[in-house]
Amino acid sequence: MITxxxxxxxxxxxxxxHDPHYRRRRDEIARAALEHRDGDPAPEIAYTxxxxxxxxxxxxxxxxxxxxxxxxxxxxxxxxVALSRESIPQLDAVNRVIEPMHGFRMMPVAGLVTAxxxxxxLARGIFLSTxxxxxxxxxxxxxxPDVVHELVGHAATFAHPELVRINRxxxxxxxxxxxxxxxxxxxxxxxxxxxGVLREEGRLKVYGAGLLSSFGELGRFETxxxxxxxDVERIAATxxxxxxxxxxxxxxxxxxVMCRDIGAWLEQF
Numbered sequence: 001m002i003t004x005x006x007x008x009x010x011x012x013x014x015x016x017x018h019d020p021h022y023r024r025r026r027d028e029i030a031r032a033a034l035e036h037r038d039g040d041p042a043p044e045i046a047y048t049x050x051x052x053x054x055x056x057x058x059x060x061x062x063x064x065x066x067x068x069x070x071x072x073x074x075x076x077x078x079x080x081v082a083l084s085r086e087s088i089p090q091l092d093a094v095n096r097v098i099e100p101m102h103g104f105r106m107m108p109v110a111g112l113v114t115a116x117x118x119x120x121x122l123a124r125g126i127f128l129s130t131x132x133x134x135x136x137x138x139x140x141x142x143x144x145p146d147v148v149h150e151l152v153g154h155a156a157t158f159a160h161p162e163l164v165r166i167n168r169x170x171x172x173x174x175x176x177x178x179x180x181x182x183x184x185x186x187x188x189x190x191x192x193x194x195x196g197v198l199r200e201e202g203r204l205k206v207y208g209a210g211l212l213s214s215f216g217e218l219g220r221f222e223t224x225x226x227x228x229x230x231d232v233e234r235i236a237a238t239x240x241x242x243x244x245x246x247x248x249x250x251x252x253x254x255x256x257v258m259c260r261d262i263g264a265w266l267e268q269f
Contacts, residue, residue, distance in 0.1 A: 007031060008111060014143055015135035022135055029132040030110035042091035042108050043131075051133040052087050058148050059085040061140055061215045069218060071198060071205035073163070073255050078156035088147060091129060094155050104158035104167070112144060115186035116174060123171025125164075127154060140215040143243060153209025157193070162259045163207075166193065169262070173269040181269060184236040191235045191250050192262060197227065198252040207255065217245050227251050230258075232265045 008026040016022035025048075032043040047055075063085070066075070081097055083089055095105045106129040107121070118128050129150040134142035142149065157163040170193070173185050196208035204222055211218050217225075226248035228234075235250050252258035 007034070011143070015138045015141070019135065019137075026132050033108040033110040033131065036108050038107065038126075042095065042106070044090050044092065045088075045131050047088045047133070050136050054133055054136050054139045055088045055148065056086060057139040058152070058215065062152065062213070062218070065215065065218045066212065069204070069206045069222075070212060071200055071207045071255060073160050074156060074207055074212065077159040077163070080159045081156045083151055083155065088133065089151060091131060094151065098155060098158040101159050102161055102164040104164055106150065106155065106158075115189075116179070116182045119170055119174035119182065119185060119189065121171065122167045123175050125168065127158070127167070129154070149209065149213040153194075153211075153213035157207075157209065162255075163193075166259055166262055169266045173266040176269040185266070185269070187238060187240060188232065188236045188262065188265070190240050190242075191238065192252075192258065195240075195246055195249055196252065196258065197221070197249045198255055198258055200255070204251065207258070211249075220245070221249060225249050230261070232261050236265070 006023060006027055007030040008023070010017045010023065010026070016026070029045055032045065036043055066078075070078070080101070081094070083094070091106050091108060099105045104125045104127060106127045108131050109128040111130065113128060121128055127150075129147075130145055131147050131150075134146045134148060157167070170185060170189050174182050177185055190210075192208065194208050194210035197204055197206055197211070199205070204227075206212055206218065206221075211221060225246055228248050228250050230250055230252045238248070240246065252261070
C-alpha cells in the first residue's frame with residue numbers, strides 16, 4: 001500500500017511525534033489552509049472535544065497571569081475582541097470582529113513560513129495564522145505557534161489602533177528592505193510584538209504575543225530571564241532561539257515610547 005507523504009513534518013522531540021492520530025489531524029488542518037484562497041472566508045475547522053478541552057485548560061491557567069502581567073492596552077483590546085474561554089473560536093468569526101475595527105484580518109497558513117513572507121503580509125493588513133491545536137499531552141506548552149498563540153496572543157492586538165499601526169509598519173519596512181535587513185526587522189519584531197515587556201506605573205507588564213500566550217514563560221519571565229534596557233538598534237542586532245524560553249527580554253519605558261521608537265526605526269527602510 002502506497003501512502004501519501006505527510007504534509008506536516010514534526011521534529012522527533014515534538015510532543016505529537018509518536019501520535020499517528022495527531023499527525024493525521026495536523027495534515028488535515030494543513031490541507032484546509034493550503035486549499036484556502038485569499039479573499040475567501042477562512043476554512044471552518046471542526047475542532048474535537050479534546051482540542052476544546054486544551055483550549056479551556058490554557059485559559060484557566062493564563063487568565064490569572066493576564067490579570068497580573070498584561071499591559072493595559074492589551075487588556076482593553078482583548079475585552080473588545082472577547083474570545084470565548086469555552087471553545088476555540090473560528091478564524092472567520094474572529095475576523096468578523098477585528099476587521100471592521102482597523103482593517104486587519106487573520107488568514108490561515110499550513111505552518112511556519114519565513115520571516116520575510118510573514119512580515120510582508122502585515123503591510124496589507126494580513127496576519128498569517130495557524131489553526132491547529134498543540135498536543136493534548138502538554139496543554140501548557142507548544143514548540144511552535146498554534147491556534148492558542150495566534151488567537152490569545154495576537155488577535156486582540158488587532159483591536160488596538162497603535163498596535164495595528166506598528167504591525168503595518170513592520171510589513172512596509174520588510175517590503176522595502178534587503179534580505180539582510182529583513183533579518184534585523186524580524187529580530188525587532190520578535191523581541192517586541194512577540195516577546196515585548198514594558199513598564200506601566202513602575203511595574204513590569206507584557207505586550208508581546210509570545211509571552212501572553214505562554215503559561216510557562218509568562219509565569220517566570222520576571223525572575224528568570226534577563227531584563228535588558230530598551231535600545232531598538234541593539235534589539236535588532238540580537239539573535240534569538242525560537243525553540244526555547246528566551247534568555248533575555250527588552251523592557252520599554254512605556255507603551256507610548258515603544259510605539260514611537262519602533263515606528264521611527266522602521267521608517268529608515
